[in-house]
Amino acid sequence: MYTAAVQTFFRELFVEIRTVSLTLFKIMIPVILVVKLLEEVGGVELLGLLLGPLMGLLGLPESMGLVWAATMASNIYAGMLVFFTQPQPEALTVAQVTVLAGLMLMAHGLPIEARIAQKAGVRLGATLLVRIGGGLLFGWLLYLVYGQGGWLQQPNELIWRPEAVDTSLSGWLLMQAKSLLMVQLVIVLLLTALKILRLLGIERLMFWLLQPLLRLLGIGRQATTITIVGVTLGLSFGGGLLIKEAQAGHLTKRDIFASMAFLGLCHSLIEDTLLVMLLGAHLSGILWARLVFALLVIALMTRWMDRRSEAFHQRFLVYR
Template structure:
């Protein structure tokens, strides 16, 4: 009985610590982004990046869609997308989806990366640069092969209640934050249970040879997998918690966060992009291979650089 009580107490304590860390980042960022949106910042930025859309083979109007995804979230970007009467091919829908998947919700997720010790400039460069690089590669492939040129079919449209009052917005944010805590508690409960049962050790042992190629240690394996499957906010929040405790080396945190920036929420976000007519192989397997190869190259390059220089440029220790 005491063992069960101790287990639940530890789980509650860890959940509160992780949620508190996330809330300190999320709440101010949500407010700042809302102000930025209300003053037309998203529309201004979309006009700036419109030429980049043409560079990767997309209509210039898609700049607003990507800007909305970067500054707010994927759902908001979909709402913007359905208000455009701009036909796209499956190839174009796949390119747009890939860019959104690699670079979205940037203010919050960049803040999470910074809290874990990874530099802001690197997080922005790796995600935005990675999105543009992947999109450009896809454009070249589609042009060379002539594949996926059929019209894209949007099979679902996100609901939009039309109520854009600040009160309704605030209520939605509070509900979202409550859901975040519930998910965090469930994740930590499962993680602690896996540790008690010894399953975590088996999973880490099985995956460690593969992740070692990316420079990710055994200690960071399970937390990285959580981020890949469920989202950067959850995996990143847990990584921050471990980084502060000093359980995971800063370089491993850097590699994990870089990977999670390019490859997270593999299930939910992929499904969202499928409903706008994107190609599954592109946005799932293509993104998976691209992220793993790119991070493997980055990890190798970082290991060739002097450790102190890396700490100045890319990451720092946040251990208490």
Template sequence: MTILQEIKSVLWRSGRISLELYKIMVPIIIVVKILQELGLVVWLARPLAPVMQMVGLPGEMGLVWATALVSNIYGSMIVFVSLAGEHPLSVAQVTVLGVMILIAHGLPVELQIVRKSGPRMGFQALLRIGGALMLGWLLSRIYAWGGWLQETNVLLWQPQPESTDLLVWGLGQLQNLAMVFVIIVALSAIMRVFTAIGLTSLCVRLLAPLLRVLGIGSEAGTLTIVGMIMGLAYGGGMIMHEAHSGKVGSKDIFSSLSLMGLSHSVFEDTLLMVVIGGHVSGLLWARIIFTLVVIALLVRVVAWLGDDFFHRHLFKPVEVYSKPEPCCPGAIVPDRK
């Protein structure tokens, strides 16, 4: 294949992945904005007050997590900064809150991306929200038991409040959507290069023992690594593409996306929580260890429950399309086999 054909193939594949993501993201972004404008997120925060107290946080921090759950990390940071002056927290408390935000945020968009690949949304929501609460509770107990990170938190950075102008907001969202396409193009091109020089297969071979324990085959291994580093929207988008192509098995998809749900964008998102005062001991290391343990146990429980339970409650196979990997667009024909 010539260089020009490779470029066309990368652009075509990236365009398909981006289009599938846009179909999910655009309606949900609009709905979430309406909820925010109507002040309905505050109502979601009220039931979370007792939950916050369970993990050693003031009830008012429920609004921070509620914002993260329905919106994104940046929105929750703005709410946190607005409350920080009235409710000073320790570094340990901010770390607990940060871990919960990192595991469970942007659920309307991210759970739809996961659902489009096959895993059932109800269980994935339970996994992420339950995982956030479990790790938050564990860390709060550990930090209190050891007397660690009990000093008063100091904000390292304060984000600027979002503009209330709808036109400015709309232009910002268009920029974000355009950036999604740019990043997917870059990732697709990098993965093609890595595959060509053998780096992809080397990474998968090196990580094969760990991936095998986590129930993730070689076909999904590289995409799982992409998701953990770059984020669920990107890794999940690529998994979604592979799921519809029939190249990745159901249990590989389930394990991969469950892992990504608990730990994704491990560098960028972790740094965002660091700048509001969280500590890497919980934000990064505890989260990764917790994720590996949970997914390893989950894989074994799913195998014990059997395929019938898996397909009835945890996974709904997606339609597989029979299509070429062209250098230019072609028709998509459902594979009826």
């Protein structure tokens, strides 16, 4: 009996790993290729020019539009590289770098992450509105608070610069292969850990501890673990699990949208926060203010959703 139980455990685990991996890679690989093509034809530079005037509303130089454009099109690493190579007529303040970092945290890797949200059932327009609109609103609020309070107005000092990156096609292919391999490794470890936690009953304990917060956000029990994974490890992993649960019919439309919207504004709290700190961003904005902002926005959004009809949800938010 013990041997049969172990075999069943590993058989179910293998199926889950295969399902989540194939789902994510079918999304990620084509999008990575399309984004690379857009970069080669100057699409990112064009987006940067369009975003330039918006930067002034947030107290940033127009050149920071290219930084955010690279971040949105690719990832935070790409935005950081552009940031370090941008000539600055005058040093940015810590407040300005924190505002820029807020934009980068809210809206990055959109081609892949928005497609993951779409696969889970959230409409593309709704995702982009939450991510880009939320980023601009968050950055503007940080700009007002820091400006009115006279906080973090000292010049920003860089304590780290990235090493030179191989920009050749072979270098790019090697980097993407390493990234996908790392994604596969994390999926294996993550799903194994989650299955063990579920068997030990720790998943139920986590829900009990987080119940007041999840009730505030309007996120149901079935999406608890997925949301925690996304907040700590990143939207791609949380979104991959969400797709699996949504396709199995285990989640309501409300849970799908609320969870994906929250993860859009607040995910990968550890890695992403540490990354933008290397730019000089202050923890008050990129962690604490970001958490409070995401909690308030999603709490208000779910209550607003409750007042809308089912037809409205299907037309504008979720089509599952």
